[in-house]
Amino acid sequence: MKKLLIALSLFCVSFGLNAQQKSTEDAKMEKFINDLLKKMTLDEKIGQMNQLNWGDISDSIKTRVRNGEIGSFLNIYDPVQVNEMQRVAIEESPNKIPLIIGRDVIHGLKTIFPIPLGQAASFNPQVVENGARVAAIESREKGITWTFAPMLDISRDARWGRIAESLGEDPYLAGELGAAMVRGFQGKSLSDPTSIAACVKHFIGYGAAEGGRDYNTTNIPIHLLRNVYLHPFQKAVEAGAATLMTSFNDNDGIPASGNGFLLKDILRNEWKFDGFVVSDWESMREMIPHGFAKDRKDVAMISANAGIDMEMVSETYPDYLKELINEGKVSMTDVDNYVRNILRVKYRLGLFTNPYVDTKKASATYSKEHLQTAREAAIQSAILLKNENVLPLKETQKIAVIGPMADAPHDQMGTWVFDGEKAHTVTPLKALQTEYKNINYVYEPVLKYSRDKNTSDFEKAKKAAESADVAVVFLGEESILSGEAHSLSNINLIGVQSELLKAVKSTGKPVVVVIMAGRPLTIERDLPYADAVLYNFHPGTMGGPAILDLLYGKANPSGKLPVTFVREVGQIPMYYNHNNTGRPPQWIPKLEDIAIEAPQTSLGNTSFYLDSGDKPLYPFGYGLSYSKFEYSNLALSTTELAMGGSLTAKVTIKNTSNVDGTEVAQLYVRDLVGSIVRPVKELKGFQRVSLKAGESKTIEFKISTDDLAFWGRDLTKKAEQGDFDLWIGTNSADGLKAKFVVK
Ligand code: BGC
Secondary structure, eight states, X not given: OHHHHXXXXXXXXXXXXXXXXXXXXXXXXXXXXXXXXXXXXXXXXXXXXXXXEGGGOOTTHHHHHHTTOOSEEESOOOHHHHHHHHHIIIIISTTOOOOEEEEOOSSOSSSOOOOHHHHHHTTXXXXXXXXXXXXXXXXXXXXXXXXXXXXXXXXXXXXXGGGGGSOOSOHHHHHHHHHHHHHHHHOSOTTSTTOOBOEEEEETXXXXXXXXXXXXXXXXXXXXXXXXXXXXXXXXXXXXXXXXXXXXXXXXXEEGGGOHIIIIIIIXXXXXXXXXXXXXXXXXXXXXXXXXXXXXXXXXXXXXXXXXXXXXSOOHHHHHHHXXXXXXXXXXXXXXXXXXXXXXXXXXXXXXXXXXXXXXXXXXXXXXXXXXXXXXXHHHHOEEEEESSOOSOOTTSOEEEESTTTTOTTGGGOSSOSSOOGGXXXXXXXXXXXXXXXXXXXXXXXXXXXXXXXXXXXXHHHXXXXXXXXXXXXXXXOGGGSSTTXXXXXXXXXXXXXXXHHHHHTTOOOEEEEEEESSOOOOGGGGGGOSEEEEEEOOOTTHHHHHHHHHTTXXXXXXXXXXXXXXXXXGOSOOTTOBOOSXXXXXXXXXXXXXXXXXXXXXXXXXXXXXXXXXXXXOTTOOBOSSOEEEEEEEESOSEEOTTOEEEEEEEEEEOSSSOEEEEEEEEEEESSOSSOOBSOEEEEEEEEEEOTTOEEEEEEEEEGGGGOXXXXXXXXXXXOEEEEEEXXXXXXXXXXXEEEEO
16 A cells, blocks of 8 residues: 555656645546546447557548547658648547557657667666657657657567667666656656657567567566566556557467456556556567467457557457457456546547647757757767777877768667658767867778678778877667667677778777677677777767767766676676576686596586686676776665665765766665575666766665565565675676675
């Protein structure tokens, strides 16, 4: 009950209302909906549950809207068309119910922000919220009232192309940032004319696709589901997310669009979600090839009984729901509730009052503020992985700008960009030509795109490097190599980019590598040829100037990895918050040191790879700065924590360098013995701390036993008594350590 009240008050706060105002508003809304429902025919009700794709449809569609057969479109983005379709719905359909218009606005509509994985590297909820706000403002100008974001699939497999859309591998980080994204899209109130409804997706487990192969089956057992995969969704629902989308995968044999345990027991009964659930594109119909439904009628029955409110494009509801209700196989009460859920979101969005776009209003798209917000996001999303005294560059140095990503305006935007325009993208090369005009540079792209295997210009690259003081090599992935249905089994730098890097390094000049990619690539083999590596997940419209700001020290890198960077693809899945084996590695021999015909047990029988050990290339949370930070004086307010109580952990961070900078301090815990095995570390807090050169600050984290709660053996969520380790530090592998006991 207490949790419910907290959730309710959080919901109210997020919608700018106090609890009393909210209940009066809600009562008014529910009455409006019930009155409307009484007037609707069954066909109209089913129409509300039907979403179609605009692109596929002829003009006869107007008739269907007029007849009340369609509740939503995805992918209309022309405001004039939106207004016309809304006019038909409002003026000509029997009960004047507006449409809700959805589109995948994943990291910006026109002003493109870093891909979500990049935004996650900022460890900054405000950056994520600001990005979603800009996206909402630009979308609403087009008549889009609903986005299919945030994607909160925990992703621990860089082969999976959709890792780009995720907020990384950690449930706590994804939860905090996902809630921020919801706040950004939905604004202070959904009814604000700049707000759009968020849709948290994909419920659930999609990121755990076996082998990283998109759409693949998942096998997430109940404790893992509860403790890891569901957490960010719950946070987003608590933040007021208006809608939720099911996933394509089957988990343990049950496709998500047919899983009543998820949609009814967890989402509705436990979390009290009162928005609506949309199935993913044809995911309902796909239960037939899955082998879970025998035909389209079966599909409609399974999904209607599981709790899908709105069907995306596959139209089994309009074809069969009526028949199923008449046969008593689907209940009318369920259908009424599904329609209520949909109407509630339309009502909250203010669509019944004004569904139209004001096409005369001045546009904020690509405004100076939007571009500046995107630039700041790209700055905070970049991660400095290596720096051997080469960065920041001096403006007096001549640079050789080399590589396919130096001027790739389309690819720099990343995956899931339908509306962003490359003509508006500022690439690093363009930023040199427009903003950083005093830099002396020579440009040799050498490769036309990341997959280009033509080595004929390698000599030109060498000449360019020889003529300069420093070579800056822009490598990475084209945007088409990540995203939906773009999984890879080899995640090395693609094509001949590694060879290009070697050729440049052979000149003896210092080499800075800038990588723009949709996933963590396996770059260990490239590191010897780079004196510095600045990693940017695809950084969006303003990536170019942001990167130059960082290279020239106008901005100081502060991003941290939201995912583990593996050494070899064969180490996947590798993530920091794993369980311990009974045989953690103690000693790892080098392959070449293993004696010929060594005896069977001579390598110690512990858990590691003979060829790549047990450690990643870079751990979760890792990222360097031009500043140096020292942590000291970790102190806990108490080492004995009563159940229900909390403690404060204090630590001092000093910037020991002569450069101002920002450090992301991270707090991790380990519950040493649990009723189920607990992860070796779990992120429980993070703070961005800005420190002037030479400055020290003492920061505090508060940890309560609620923060330590998990779904244990008995499948209830609670903290358990016992010993805990706690670390505060600069990444998941380093930190000062303390101990406490929960009594
Ligand atoms: C994707 C969703 C997306 C939907 C609508 C599907 O293929 O999985 O994430 O929102 O299409 O475009």
